[in-house]
Amino acid sequence: MTLLRLPAQTKLHWRGESNRRRRRIVRDIAQADIAHLAVVRTGRDGERAERSRRKCLERLLHELGRRGVQTVVLESRGRADDMRDVSMVDALRAQRRVSARVRVAQAVGRNEPLLWVADAACGAISSALIGADEFRTLLGDRIAVFDISP
Template sequence: MIPPLSAYVDESMRVSRGFYVMAAVLVPPADAERHRAALRRLLLRRQRRLHWRDENGKRRVQIVEAVAALRPSVVVVVGTGLDARRQERARRKCVEHLLWELGRRLVVEVFFESRGPSMDGADKRLIDVLRTRNAIAPRLRALWVAAVEEPLTWLPDIAAGVAALAVDGEPELWEALGVDEAPAVVEIG
């Protein structure tokens, strides 16, 4: 029997390029502590968390190599046609498609990186609507966690950053990450 999975979710945007990327990294609960330990080892002195946009090119390569060694299962949704004034609409479209994708797998818990009470509340309302419409698997349970408290949220931050580079014409780190599945593309414009 295959055990259920937990998914950790984060996003990246390239407003000037017109796309929104949402990534989920699937982690078997039995591997969670090993993954957390590997991620904490990547922290620099006085660094509280890994954040893709804060890392330089050399560190990004080091981080991708370490994450690739974990053999991550990654699901990415790329929303195209992003209007800078409608970023939350883009997020809703990507969340909906991502949750549908996760429902097709053995995911039970979905951990979103918290964006604060107001924005987390908007996500919760969206998920309630999706449940009402039977647009997501009923077994999915969504939770919100702070990135400084849950290192596993660093994985989708990295995956989203790497996927955004690939969409922007720099696929080298995506290839180095070793992800089998190409990102799903959703029109959000």
Template sequence: MNPPFSAYVDESMLLTQGLYLMAAVFVGPIHADACRHDLRALLLRRQKRLHWRDENDKRRAQLIEAVAALRPTGIVVVGAGLDPKRQERARRKCMEHLLWEMGGHHVHDVIFERRHSELDLRDHELVAVLQGRHSMPPKLRLSWRDPLTEPLLWLPDIIAGALSRAERGDCRFWSQVNADLLVRRIDAR
């Protein structure tokens, strides 16, 4: 049997379309270091991290080609009905659904991109509630890391960015990576 995966999680929002996207990319322990190396090799001079929204379309094409070569697997939760004034509510709903989905996959560690202490605390509080309600797999170990020190967090950023573009009608990036990614649509109101 294969060792369990780690899931690396990041989000994207399309405020004009009322969508909150939360992507989880699964990485096996035997592939993690090679993936980190490949992702770091994509950095431009003086660039500290890869971030989809900071790149132009030419660069996005390079990034998506490199990510497609890694054959990413995972889950993207698309929460519809996002109220821009209630972004944290949409995040909680997407996070709850995503963590529940992890139960059907061989995932033990879930690594979220760190935001800032107050917002991360809200995530921790949600996890405590979900654990108390038995609404997430008990085997999951969750942590929050800085994308400057964990390149694997760049994967869900790129995946969420590509799907975000597809949701706006530009499927050229998403079509290269969507084969092994499950997309779940939920009501995030």
């Protein structure tokens, strides 16, 4: 992933890339032996983005735990948000909605190139939701999408 970074970039970020670069990034990701899981939620009118994020994270952690994943690294969103995420994961564990074996850590995006893969996969899914299916198609059957919209 670091080889795909342009000289002035500290990290790859889907929103900042041209469609030509997006194609290249997704093609490279599709060639790697990586399975992707994405959780999509189209919230209700007035639903806060943080609630949608939490619902998606709950399902994602559940699905990853079912597949035997033991460590999940989230992109850090700052100290306060990171602490909220940890509290939420602890509550989900206590409710047995997420496996106790799943550990969650946070990393600064520019320091963890594997987070760039997740960003690109999510970008491909988001693009498909608004009618630009090209990037999603490039990922083929390497990506499973769970729609948890109400």
